[in-house]
Amino acid sequence: MLFIRMLKRVGQSPACGCWTPVLPVRFLGVSPRQIPADANFHSAFFSGTDHPRVLITGGLGQLGVGLANLLRKRFGKDNVVLSDIRKPPDHVFHSGPFIYSDILDYKNLREIVVNNRITWLFHYSALLSAIGEANVSLARAVNITGLHNILDVAAEHNLRLFVPSTIGAFGPTSPRNPTPDLCIQRPRTIYGVSKVHAELMGEYYHYRYGLDFRCLRYPGIISADSQPGGGTTDYAVQIFHDAAKHGKFECNLEARTRLPMMYIDDCLRATLEVMEAPAESLSMRTYNVSAMSFTPEELAQEVLKHVPEFQITYNVDAVRQAIADSWPMKFDDSNARKDWGWKHRFDLPELVTTMLNFHGSETRVAQAN
Ligand SMILES: NC(=O)c1ccc[n+]([C@@H]2O[C@H](COP(=O)([O-])OP(=O)(O)OC[C@H]3O[C@@H](n4cnc5c(N)ncnc54)[C@H](O)[C@@H]3O)[C@@H](O)[C@H]2O)c1
Numbered sequence: 001m002l003f004i005r006m007l008k009r010v011g012q013s014p015a016c017g018c019w020t021p022v023l024p025v026r027f028l029g030v031s032p033r034q035i036p037a038d039a040n041f042h043s044a045f046f047s048g049t050d051h052p053r054v055l056i057t058g059g060l061g062q063l064g065v066g067l068a069n070l071l072r073k074r075f076g077k078d079n080v081v082l083s084d085i086r087k088p089p090d091h092v093f094h095s096g097p098f099i100y101s102d103i104l105d106y107k108n109l110r111e112i113v114v115n116n117r118i119t120w121l122f123h124y125s126a127l128l129s130a131i132g133e134a135n136v137s138l139a140r141a142v143n144i145t146g147l148h149n150i151l152d153v154a155a156e157h158n159l160r161l162f163v164p165s166t167i168g169a170f171g172p173t174s175p176r177n178p179t180p181d182l183c184i185q186r187p188r189t190i191y192g193v194s195k196v197h198a199e200l201m202g203e204y205y206h207y208r209y210g211l212d213f214r215c216l217r218y219p220g221i222i223s224a225d226s227q228p229g230g231g232t233t234d235y236a237v238q239i240f241h242d243a244a245k246h247g248k249f250e251c252n253l254e255a256r257t258r259l260p261m262m263y264i265d266d267c268l269r270a271t272l273e274v275m276e277a278p279a280e281s282l283s284m285r286t287y288n289v290s291a292m293s294f295t296p297e298e299l300a301q302e303v304l305k306h307v308p309e310f311q312i313t314y315n316v317d318a319v320r321q322a323i324a325d326s327w328p329m330k331f332d333d334s335n336a337r338k339d340w341g342w343k344h345r346f347d348l349p350e351l352v353t354t355m356l357n358f359h360g361s362e363t364r365v366a367q368a369n
């Protein structure tokens with residue numbers, strides 16, 4: 001089938017079914033790395049009805065364990081391999097396959113893909129915005145060199161590849177309210193620069209080598225049972241821990257800083273939905289996805305409805321504030337809604353109720369012990 005996959009579309013979008021064959025993939029080579037001519041043979045063993053065999057990189061961060069849980073429910077526990085360079089906690093280690101994988105080690109990646117017969121790859125390893133500014137060379141290595149390894153291994157082994165991008169892929173010269181899918185992208189963080197690079201490289205590999213690359217630009221993600229890894233939107237996670245535990249919170253962004261946000265369940269569902277969407281429904285390979293936008297002040301008002309003694313104070317972190325001021329205030333995700341039916345379920349009131357229920361019950365358990 002590879003021989004008939006056409007690389008270039010001419011004139012009209014694939015959604016209309018009007019593809020014009022221009023160059024078969026074999027004329028351009030299967031991947032940019034030197035690989036044996038039959039390296040794609042193993043993909044022939046999988047029929048369309050088989051469950052994918054999934055690898056998640058950077059799986060021990062804020063989002064990876066939740067994604068593994070969702071995918072394991074869908075595809076079976078043993079079909080989803082979680083990986084990271086960190087040691088997993090017991091409950092994660094015992095919940096399904098876990099292996100060490102450093103995305104900077106290409107040979108290790110290739111071995112994992114081959115030995116586990118991987119067909120889908122979710123690439124979550126990254127250094128986020130604030131921590132990336134604190135360690136630019138490491139962020140450049142992980143987010144850019146690591147991505148190159150991921151793209152190559154995915155192209156070589158004919159994988160379906162998901163790479164998350166972010167609101168951070170936009171900058172101060174982008175339209176900020178709302179921010180459409182296609183507009184100026186001149187971010188001023190190494191994180192943002194690396195994510196624009198990932199979007200462009202993934203799309204390039206799609207058109208040049210036929211790679212099935214799919215990408216969503218996530219807003220700030222809010223989760224109850226996992227900690228964020230050094231981002232600018234982290235305040236919107238921490239506020240719930242502190243409200244439930246101490247009844248107060250010191251915010252490192254200004255009260256009126258508006259940013260797009262999403263509850264983790266919506267984020268992970270969007271990720272699975274775009275990966276399962278028929279290729280013909282995707283008029284683009286990189287989509288904004290959105291749920292809500294709020295400021296720290298508005299979030300605090302909503303928390304107050306549940307925790308009447310709650311107090312918020314502000315101690316602004318200059319680095320994070322400058323980053324937030326350059327990011328979208330509101331995301332336009334109409335293309336995702338139109339093309340593959342994206343619909344969020346959590347708005348601000350449901351988010352706050354869910355988060356406080358989780359932390360409230362945790363706090364009560366801790367107090368009882
Ligand atoms: N959390 C959010 O709000 C958010 C928003 C937009 C996009 N994203 C994207 O989603 C993805 C997952 O985000 P997250 O919040 O879970 O990130 P995180 O920072 O919590 O986790 C990233 C993981 O990458 C791992 N990692 C670092 N270097 C590695 C290497 N060399 N090899 C393998 N793994 C390595 C880390 O150990 C860590 O567990 C990232 O690509 C991020 O850019 C997240």
Ligand SMILES: C[C@@H](O)[C@H](N)C(=O)O
Nearest residue numbers: 128129166231232233
């Ligand atoms: C927005 C997102 O990419 C991440 N939470 C960060 O703040 O860096």
